[in-house]
Amino acid sequence: MIHIYTGNGKGKTTSSFGLAMRASGQGLKVIIFQFLKPKKLVCGEEISARKIRNIKIVKYEQQHPMFNGRGKTKKSMKIEITEARKAIFGGKYDMVILDEIINVIDQGFSCKKEFLKLIKKVPKDVELILTGRGDISELEKFADYVTIMVDKKHPFMQQINARRGIEY
Numbered sequence: 001m002i003h004i005y006t007g008n009g010k011g012k013t014t015s016s017f018g019l020a021m022r023a024s025g026q027g028l029k030v031i032i033f034q035f036l037k038p039k040k041l042v043c044g045e046e047i048s049a050r051k052i053r054n055i056k057i058v059k060y061e062q063q064h065p066m067f068n069g070r071g072k073t074k075k076s077m078k079i080e081i082t083e084a085r086k087a088i089f090g091g092k093y094d095m096v097i098l099d100e101i102i103n104v105i106d107q108g109f110s111c112k113k114e115f116l117k118l119i120k121k122v123p124k125d126v127e128l129i130l131t132g133r134g135d136i137s138e139l140e141k142f143a144d145y146v147t148i149m150v151d152k153k154h155p156f157m158q159q160i161n162a163r164r165g166i167e168y
């Protein structure tokens, strides 16, 4: 089935990693692609997930526009999408998590068409999890779960910076 975690509230990435923990605990093989998070940016969930045998994590150099000035990193994500496709169709993984893929699609990286083609053919025995902020209007019809995190309160609004172990 296809899952979407989106919205402006906190909890999209951490929910997907929570699901990865649950799945791996039950013997499912999980692969997590972290888009827009450069390799040098290592978050707590990555450190923990790398200790779990059934979870593989893949990261790239492409930076999140949030860290690099919006729009400056708009290049093709062909390699990333090709690798994700292999994981989805290769039969090796039961769960494929594409963390921040919704940002990638929303911000117009040149992979939207390819991704929309791919999502129509996801094998029935694969759980595909998509997270990120942005427009999901072209994606949601393919999803079985759509969860929207609502940003009612966040310490960021009180100028409190991201905290280690909580935000990263």
Ligand code: ATP
Binding pocket: 008, 009, 010, 011, 012, 013, 014, 015, 132, 133, 149, 151, 154, 156, 157, 162, 166, 167, 168
């Ligand atoms: P998390 O990684 O905590 O599950 P997320 O995946 O929902 O959050 P992103 O949109 O990926 O959030 O944002 C990246 C960073 O911004 C994370 O450190 C996250 O905790 C933080 N964040 C999430 N929501 C907000 C918000 N409403 N205001 C400010 N920062 C936020």
Ligand code: MG
Binding pocket: 012, 013, 014, 100, 131, 132
């Ligand atoms: Mg996130």
